[in-house]
Amino acid sequence: MELRQTISYHTRWVRVLCCLALGIGIGNAVFFGVLSAPERALRDYVVYSEATLFRYAPQSVEIMILLAVCLMMAWIRFERPVLMVLSGAGMVVGYVFVYMTVLLSLEYVLPGVAPLLAIVACSGMLETMAWSEERYRRKVLEDIDSARQQFIDMLVHDLRRRVSAVLTSVSVLENGGQASRQASEEVLSTMRASADRIMLLVNDLLDIRKIEEGAMALDLEHLPLRPLLQSALSETHDGATIAGLSLELECDDRLTVNVDCGIFGRVMENLLWNAVQHASRGSLILVSGGANDGTVYVAVGNRGATIEAANRERLFRAFTSGHGDPHNVAAESTGLGLSFCRLAAEAHGGTISLDSPWPPHADGVCVTVTLPAE
Numbered sequence: 300m301e302l303r304q305t306i307s308y309h310t311r312w313v314r315v316l317c318c319l320a321l322g323i324g325i326g327n328a329v330f331f332g333v334l335s336a337p338e339r340a341l342r343d344y345v346v347y348s349e350a351t352l353f354r355y356a357p358q359s360v361e362i363m364i365l366l367a368v369c370l371m372m373a374w375i376r377f378e379r380p381v382l383m384v385l386s387g388a389g390m391v392v393g394y395v396f397v398y399m400t401v402l403l404s405l406e407y408v409l410p411g412v413a414p415l416l417a418i419v420a421c422s423g424m425l426e427t428m429a430w431s432e433e434r435y436r437r438k439v440l441e442d443i444d445s446a447r448q449q450f451i452d453m454l455v456h457d458l459r460r461r462v463s464a465v466l467t468s469v470s471v472l473e474n475g476g477q478a479s480r481q482a483s484e485e486v487l488s489t490m491r492a493s494a495d496r497i498m499l500l501v502n503d504l505l506d507i508r509k510i511e512e513g514a515m516a517l518d519l520e521h522l523p524l525r526p527l528l529q530s531a532l533s534e535t536h537d538g539a540t541i542a543g544l545s546l547e548l549e550c551d552d553r554l555t556v557n558v559d560c561g562i563f564g565r566v567m568e569n570l571l572w573n574a575v576q577h578a579s580r581g582s583l584i585l586v587s588g589g590a591n592d593g594t595v596y597v598a599v600g601n602r603g604a605t606i607e608a609a610n611r612e613r614l615f616r617a618f619t620s621g622h623g624d625p626h627n628v629a630a631e632s633t634g635l636g637l638s639f640c641r642l643a644a645e646a647h648g649g650t651i652s653l654d655s656p657w658p659p660h661a662d663g664v665c666v667t668v669t670l671p672a673e
Contacts, residue, residue, distance in 0.1 A: 308376075308425075308432035315373040317428070318421045322369030325420065326362045329413050338412045346408060353408045361410035368394070368414045372421035380430040387422025391415060465493045492538035495568075517559040517646060524554040524588050524595065531567035532586065535575060543580045544601075546571075550588035556595050556670055558647055566643050567597065569636035570666050574601035577664065593672050594649075600665035606655040614653065615641045637666075644668050 307313065328334050346353055356364075372390065377383045398409050469490070525548070532546050539546050556563070567586075574584045578601035588597045606614070615637050637651075644651045649670035657663035 307435070308428040309378075311373070311376075314376065314425060314428070315370070317424055318369040318373035319366070321420050321424060322366045322417055325413055325417050326365050329358060329361055329365065329410075334412050334416070338410060341411045342408055345402065345411075353402070353406050355408045356410050361413055364410060365413050365417050368417045369421055372418060372425065375425075378429060378433065380426045380433065383422060383426040383429050387418055387426070390418045390422070394418065462493075462497070465490050465497075488537040488541060492535075492541060495534060495538070517562060519557050519559055519647075521555055521557050522560060523552070524556050524597070525550045525552050527556070527558075527560065527563060528567060528586055528588060528597065531564055531571055534564075534568050535571040538572065538575050539584065542575050542578070544575060544578050545583050546586070547583055548586050550586070551590075554588055554590060554595055556672075558670065562643050563647070566640045566668060567599070569640050570599040570668070573636055573666070574599050574664070577601060577603050579603045579662075590672060594669050595672050596667055596669045598665055598667040600657040600663060602657070602660060602663040605662055606653065606664055611653050611655065615651070640666075640668070644670070647671075 325334075342355070368390075372387075375383075375386050375390075377386060394414055398411055401407050401409055528548055528550055532548060536546065571584065571586070578584055582602040584599070584601045586597065586599050588595070590596070641651050647670055649668060651666065651668050653664065653666050655664045657665040
């Protein structure tokens with residue numbers, strides 16, 4: 300995709316090289332006399348029996364005119380193939396006009412076949428390139444529109460699912476009467492977990508574009524790492540409890556990071572919620588922090604289904620989700636989380652990577668965020 304975007308019709312050097320290649324090819328035909336017969340026929344048709352009174356352009360002038368025509372064609376650019384055809388026709392008419400003007404005023408016969416052939420060939424090639432580029436742009440727009448529609452569908456589904464959980468919990472509280480305190484607390488935990496996920500989703504949606512456009516200014520602070528991780532764990536504790544998962548933190552108290560507290564906290568919350576969503580019930584989610592070669596890393600690992608290597612990079616793109624399994628309804632989401640995490644990590648000068656299976660286990664996923672130590 301990136302190579303296709305770099306080498307395309309609107310890139311001027313591509314058109315120059317292609318037109319010059321055509322010009323050189325036609326120039327070789329001129330040099331070896333391949334076009335001498337049609338050129339002679341054209342001259343005899345135009346100047347009739349008085350051909351001896353006219354001076355004819357030498358072969359070197361013909362090749363120079365030929366290359367100049369090709370460069371002129373390369374300089375012209377129209378996005379619409381039809382306009383490219385009209386421009387080629389205009390070049391043909393213009394050259395015929397110059398040909399006749401020079402013939403009548405200076406009695407000098409310019410080459411006709413090779414330049415006209417160059418105009419037609421370059422016009423046809425550029426028309427094909429413009430048509431291909433137009434089809435490519437149309438396909439990109441269709442893909443964007445399809446992705447946008449898919450994203451809207453996933454967003455509505457994700458929000459509806461979480462709002463339904465909140466409404467269900469409210470109904471339980473309203474109809475529960477004298478429910479036990481423990482039952483009420485469990486319902487409230489479900490409501491809190493669903494509301495936290497909705498808020499995280501909305502914030503990710505708002506901030507991804509800001510980070511991409513460089514409109515979000517980071518308020519960097521030098522902070523101890525462990526309290527930041529503990530705060531993120533507390534935000535996802537209720538969700539983990541509901542899912543029957545346990546959370547564990549391993550981090551040296553002396554580690555510090557230079558981060559925007561709010562943005563980094565949301566990165567960790569996204570990674571923890573993803574781990575909760577995809578972990579096997581009853582398993583452990585481990586958050587570990589450490590230092591290595593001038594960097595500080597935070598890893599979030601969970602047991603569960605593995606992710607194929609072909610799908611790992613795709614998960615960090617906006618609006619993709621799950622483990623690449625379209626039938627896994629439970630894993631459906633907007634896919635904003637990991638995309639936000641990558642953008643946020645890069646904004647801090649760091650990186651994010653994904654390993655699956657989670658070493659040293661035979662299954663699971665481990666996502667690692669690496670940040671500069673200073």
